[in-house]
Amino acid sequence: xxxxxEKQKFNSLWGYVILSLVVMANYFYVSSLGAAxxxxxxxxxxxxxxxxxxxxxSHLDTKVTKQGISHKFWPYQRKETTLLWEEIKSIEITKYRxxxxxxxxxxxxxxxxxxxxxxxxxxxxxxHLKSGKDVMVGTQLPQELYTSIKSYNKAKVINxxx
Numbered sequence: 001x002x003x004x005x006e007k008q009k010f011n012s013l014w015g016y017v018i019l020s021l022v023v024m025a026n027y028f029y030v031s032s033l034g035a036a037x038x039x040x041x042x043x044x045x046x047x048x049x050x051x052x053x054x055x056x057x058s059h060l061d062t063k064v065t066k067q068g069i070s071h072k073f074w075p076y077q078r079k080e081t082t083l084l085w086e087e088i089k090s091i092e093i094t095k096y097r098x099x100x101x102x103x104x105x106x107x108x109x110x111x112x113x114x115x116x117x118x119x120x121x122x123x124x125x126x127x128h129l130k131s132g133k134d135v136m137v138g139t140q141l142p143q144e145l146y147t148s149i150k151s152y153n154k155a156k157v158i159n160x161x162x
Contacts, residue, residue: 004064004148006141008119010055010105019051058106060119062137064148069127071137073117076107083127083135085152092126093146094160096136105138123161125149 026044033040061080063070068084071077102108102116109115118124118138125145127135139145142161149157 002148002151004145006062006139008060008138008140010058010119019048022051023048060117062139064145066152071117073107087129088127089130090128090156091149092158092160093142094124094126095122096124098122102136
């Protein structure tokens with residue numbers, strides 16, 4: 001049986017682009033005031049540091065073990081969430097539309113699609129739970145994830161990427 005572990009981070013380039021835009025926008029705003037306003041400078045620096053922190057230190061950890069499938073999106077989830085094999089009805093490794101289906105990346109609540117945990121890309125593991133809920137967990141390693149889930153043979157798994 002093949003256990004699986006994946007750690008994903010946001011694409012840091014986007015974090016730096018957003019950070020640069022925030023700093024530039026605040027700089028132009030403060031410049032338009034004509035006089036140095038240190039309150040806006042402090043707000044700019046704190047906003048930039050907060051954005052940098054989010055993009056640099058957020059990460060999604062996914063594990064497949066003999067107990068089930070676990071995920072944790074730090075710093076938004078303090079405790080790891082484990083879905084036991086007995087709780088899972090079926091699993092699809094599939095392409096999805098992060099913005100349309102879930103409203104973007106991160107820890108998201110889709111309108112009709114259930115919860116999503118993703119950092120980038122458009123491939124994920126859609127867990128259909130026996131409770132009727134769905135959970136999407138993004139992955140950058142779909143084939144390895146599929147192989148690991150299949151090796152435990154605990155739930156019906158479909159690879160929609162083939």
